Amino acid sequence: MDAMHTRPIRFYAQGQLHTLAQAEPTRTVLQYLREDLHCTGTKEGCAEGDCGACTVVVGELADLSAPPAPGVSRVGGLDLRNVNACIQFLPTLDGKALFTVEDLKRLAGGRLHPVQQALVDCHGSQCGFCTPGFVMTLWHTYERHGRGAAGRPSRQRLADDLSGNLCRCTGYRPILEAGLRMFDLPPVHLDTTPIEAALRSLIPARGAQLATPAGSDRFFAPRTLDELAELRLAHPQARLLAGSTDVGLWVTKQMRRLGDLIYLGEVAELKHIVQRDGCLHIGAGATLEAAWSALVGLYPELAELWLRFASPPIRHAGTMGGNVANGSPIGDSAPALIALDARVVLRRGPRIRRLMLADFYLDYMKNALEPGEFLQALEVPLPQPGQLVRGYKISKRYDSDISAVCLGLSLWLEGDTVRDVRLAYGGMAATVRRAPRAEAALRGGPWSLPRVQAAMAALAQDFRPLSDLRATAEYRLRVASHLILRAWHDSQAGAAPVTVWHDRAQALPAASDA
Numbered sequence: 415m416d417a418m419h420t421r422p423i424r425f426y427a428q429g430q431l432h433t434l435a436q437a438e439p440t441r442t443v444l445q446y447l448r449e450d451l452h453c454t455g456t457k458e459g460c461a462e463g464d465c466g467a468c469t470v471v472v473g474e475l476a477d478l479s480a481p482p483a484p485g486v487s488r489v490g491g492l493d494l495r496n497v498n499a500c501i502q503f504l505p506t507l508d509g510k511a512l513f514t515v516e517d518l519k520r521l522a523g524g525r526l527h528p529v530q531q532a533l534v535d536c537h538g539s540q541c542g543f544c545t546p547g548f549v550m551t552l553w554h555t556y557e558r559h560g561r562g563a564a565g566r567p568s569r570q571r572l573a574d575d576l577s578g579n580l581c582r583c584t585g586y587r588p589i590l591e592a593g594l595r596m597f598d599l600p601p602v603h604l605d606t607t608p609i610e611a612a613l614r615s616l617i618p619a620r621g622a623q624l625a626t627p628a629g630s631d632r633f634f635a636p637r638t639l640d641e642l643a644e645l646r647l648a649h650p651q652a653r654l655l656a657g658s659t660d661v662g663l664w665v666t667k668q669m670r671r672l673g674d675l676i677y678l679g680e681v682a683e684l685k686h687i688v689q690r691d692g693c694l695h696i697g698a699g700a701t702l703e704a705a706w707s708a709l710v711g712l713y714p715e716l717a718e719l720w721l722r723f724a725s726p727p728i729r730h731a732g733t734m735g736g737n738v739a740n741g742s743p744i745g746d747s748a749p750a751l752i753a754l755d756a757r758v759v760l761r762r763g764p765r766i767r768r769l770m771l772a773d774f775y776l777d778y779m780k781n782a783l784e785p786g787e788f789l790q791a792l793e794v795p796l797p798q799p800g801q802l803v804r805g806y807k808i809s810k811r812y813d814s815d816i817s818a819v820c821l822g823l824s825l826w827l828e829g830d831t832v833r834d835v836r837l838a839y840g841g842m843a844a845t846v847r848r849a850p851r852a853e854a855a856l857r858g859g860p861w862s863l864p865r866v867q868a869a870m871a872a873l874a875q876d877f878r879p880l881s882d883l884r885a886t887a888e889y890r891l892r893v894a895s896h897l898i899l900r901a902w903h904d905s906q907a908g909a910a911p912v913t914v915w916h917d918r919a920q921a922l923p924a925a926s927d928a
Contacts, residue, residue, distance in 0.1 A: 420625040423504065424616045426473075426511040428453065429520060431612055436625040437504050439633040439675050440665045444468050444499040447514060455515040455546045456499055459580075461666040463498035463659055463728055464814065466579035469547035470499045471554050473511035473606075475613050483685075485703035485730045487558035490606035492613075495730040496554040498578075501662025502731065503655070505624050505633045506679055509616045511609050515546040518553060522602045529553050532596035533589070540583035548579050551726070552593055557604060559597070566597050577813040578725025632674045639683040639761075642788070645676055647763050650786040652676045656699060657732035659724070660740055684735070684790070693793040698735025702747075705734035705792075709750070712797055716750055719805040723747075725814040738771065739789045741779050741845065744817050744884075748775075748846035750805045752838035753822030756794045762787035778844035800827040802861075804901045808893050810884070817841050818885035821897045825861065832856045832865075839894055841884070842877040849876040852898065866902045870895035 423434040428451065437446075447453045447470075459467035473492045482488035486495055492511070518527035526534065529552045539545040555575050559567050567575070572593040573586070581589065622636040622645065634652070636642040646652070652674040655661055664670045678684055684699025687708045694712060696705045706720040706729070723729060723746050737747045738758065748771065756771045762784055771792070774782050783789070797803075802825040809815040820840035826833045835856045837849040855869040879890040 420623045423508045425507040426612045436627050441504045443502045446504050461500045463501045466547040468499040469550040471513040483704045484707035491610045492606040497731045498727045528596045528599035532592040536588045536592040538588040538592040544581045578727045635677045635680045637680045647786045656736035659728050659732035696792040698789045702729040702732045713803050715803045716805040744841045749820045749822035749838040749840045753824040753836040759791040761790040775845035806897045830860050842879045851875045
């Protein structure tokens with residue numbers, strides 16, 4: 415593409431604007447906070463987005479013509495999300511506002527903020543290492559619920575919001591009590607007016623390349639889909655960066671150099687989610703929270719998979735497109751999407767092609783993308799009469815854990831006869847894969863216990879799973895077969911799937927609003 419000028423990285427933090435003439439593309443937000451700004455309240459615990467000690471809140475100018483996306487706290491004209499600073503790269507702050515635990519006392523006029531005071535009152539801190547992360551997650555919840563519009567959260571909702579913050583010392587009872595008590599204290603709320611004005615002044619000039627040190631890898635942040643397509647063709651070797659929830663670990667854990675980066679987070683078109691042509695269209699840049707919300711709005715049986723997919727800070731940053739394109743055999747999106755017969759929309763320059771998601775994965779961490787091509791969207795068929803859907807996840811922890819086995823199941827019934835079936839498993843092979851022999855044992859016959867038992871037996875011919883730190887091969891195969899039996903029992907008993915988050919499902923725009 416034509417030569418483009420570089421521009422500095424500009425963002426709002428600690429009550430003022432910051433301009434960085436250059437920055438290493440993979441320097442993390444946490445490193446910058448602790449080493450450059452000397453804001454050491456934000457801690458490093460795991461450096462992989464798992465413990466929540468590094469939780470910060472990022473604000474962006476809101477699109478006031480649309481409702482806030484799921485997981486977002488809209489305050490005035492600002493949309494707030496809590497994320498993990500340890501795996502977010504510094505250039506992704508460009509044009510945004512950053513809030514840390516140091517900000518709260520300033521917001522409260524030199525006193526403890528109600529969030530902090532409630533933790534003191536309820537003895538919610540012991541060693542204190544994890545406390546700043548809890549404070550920032552609770553502040554995010556406080557701003558969403560404390561102004562009356564959303565109503566006070568329930569104890570369970572607080573527990574869900576805090577599922578990405580781990581504590582070794584106190585247990586969680588006093589922390590949850592503090593989350594309830596903070597609303598009883600004299601209110602302190604964020605005044606967004608000066609922040610919005612500052613961010614409006616940062617709306618970048620034309621040019622997608624951000625300034626990096628001489629000799630360093632480059633960081634591109636295109637703002638339109640066409641600009642992204644042109645950049646991808648011009649730099650097919652560049653690494654695509656979305657939420658950094660996986661790529662970030664390549665830096666913090668593996669110390670890898672990533673090369674040139676093309677950041678997708680500024681392309682608004684990639685974030686659209688809309689129903690049209692009999693499908694739910696999910697832009698590849700839509701956050702996991704927004705994408706799962708829309709999916710569960712159509713398929714409420716998948717609510718538990720949504721609830722247990724990583725943690726809120728990960729879901730607020732990561733994207734479903736990234737989770738699918740990554741191709742991990744233990745990713746939790748692909749089993750459900752393959753079971754629903756989803757397709758991927760792939761773009762290379764002006765050319766667009768579609769491929770069944772089940773055919774997208776070629777081998778371990780290998781997919782069908784061509785050089786210069788990228789995943790633009792996912793297309794999920796809308797529910798059909800007689801369709802039975804289930805999603806099950808088996809892991810050592812209930813919250814914020816990686817699957818040992820994950821099953822996405824979809825049956826199309828005519829009366830009691832299985833007209834068609836999709837069984838898609840994660841954790842059972844080098845890729846997320848369907849189980850053709852087990853499907854054949856069910857297809858064309860009654861949805862009955864004998865046919866289910868035949869499918870369970872056939873599954874042993876579909877997979878030869880490995881043993882690893884999450885489960886043995888024998889355990890995986892046994893659990894995977896019994897998940898089919900569980901689905902049958904659930905359907906016979908009329909068991910309702912987990913619906914704790916149905917109130918969070920996204921209201922989708924009409925196709926004309928996309």
